[in-house]
Amino acid sequence: QKEVEQDPGPLSVPEGAIVSLNCTYSNSAFQYFMWYRQYSRKGPELLMYTYSSGNKEDGRFTAQVDKSSKYISLFIRDSQPSDSATYLCAMRPNTGGFKTIFGAGTRLFVKA
Amino acid sequence: GAGVSQSPSNKVTEKGKDVELRCDPISGHTALYWYRQSLGQGLEFLIYFQGNSAPDKSGLPSDRFSAERTGGSVSTLTIQRTQQEDSAVYLCASSSGPLKEKLFFGSGTQLSVL
Numbered sequence: 001q002k003e004v005e006q007d008p009g010p011l012s013v014p015e016g017a018i019v020s021l022n023c024t025y026s027n028s029a030f031q032y033f034m035w036y037r038q039y040s041r042k043g044p045e046l047l048m049y050t051y052s053s054g055n056k057e058d059g060r061f062t063a064q065v066d067k068s069s070k071y072i073s074l075f076i077r078d079s080q081p082s083d084s085a086t087y088l089c090a091m092r093p094n095t096g097g098f099k100t101i102f103g104a105g106t107r108l109f110v111k112a
Numbered sequence: 113g114a115g116v117s118q119s120p121s122n123k124v125t126e127k128g129k130d131v132e133l134r135c136d137p138i139s140g141h142t143a144l145y146w147y148r149q150s151l152g153q154g155l156e157f158l159i160y161f162q163g164n165s166a167p168d169k170s171g172l173p174s175d176r177f178s179a180e181r182t183g184g185s186v187s188t189l190t191i192q193r194t195q196q197e198d199s200a201v202y203l204c205a206s207s208s209g210p211l212k213e214k215l216f217f218g219s220g221t222q223l224s225v226l
Contacts, residue, residue: 002225004154006154025201032213034213034214036215041201041219042219043116043205043218043219043220044155044217045217046214046215046216048212049213071180075221088154088155090155092213098143098145098162098168099157099160099168099171100145100157100162100213100215101157102154102155102157103148103154104153104154105154
């Protein structure tokens with residue numbers, strides 16, 4: 001079993017829809033939770049960052065962490081065609097090294 | 113530089129040949145990471161450098177893979193006797209400062225082993 005599970009999709013939605021992306025994980029030591037966005041032929045770029053549990057909002061993006069369920073989510077409101085990309089969840093523990101573990105990534109298509 | 117620079121952007125090689133992939137991190141970034149991304153797969157951790165030392169090499173798939181970092185800056189990932197299963201995008205990232213969790217990635221090297 002992988003440490004981080006993420007549905008690879010693809011996920012196709014109409015413009016303006018609310019998008020929900022999520023990951024589950026097995027390592028209870030994970031404390032830092034990130035979402036990266038990757039456009040085709042580019043490296044991933046950090047989108048959202050959360051420490052421990054809770055919610056964080058940034059514009060149209062909201063990240064949620066539920067440590068009791070080992071489940072994290074990214075919501076995108078009023079989705080735009082420019083949001084079409086692969087979204088990767090990532091996480092790492094607070095101690096014991098700096099290895100960041102990534103999910104497989106979910107491919108998102110937002111249709112105009 | 114302004115961002116993480118990787119070279120070459122594309123590399124085609126024959127099975128059995130050695131290849132070297134280069135990464136120039138953001139100036140001043142002390143941490144440097146190598147990841148591998150295969151088609152439809154997530155990022156697979158290979159190795160992490162803090163300065164010139166590599167406290168975590170746990171992700172290197174075999175002894176054909178090695179990496180070094182000199183001067184706390186440029187890093188080279190070397191793959192000896194390449195195999196077709198080594199074909200992937202090799203991504204380098206760097207980080208520093210209080211938000212060490214924020215990784216800045218290069219655009220990667222697409223390696224194709226024929």
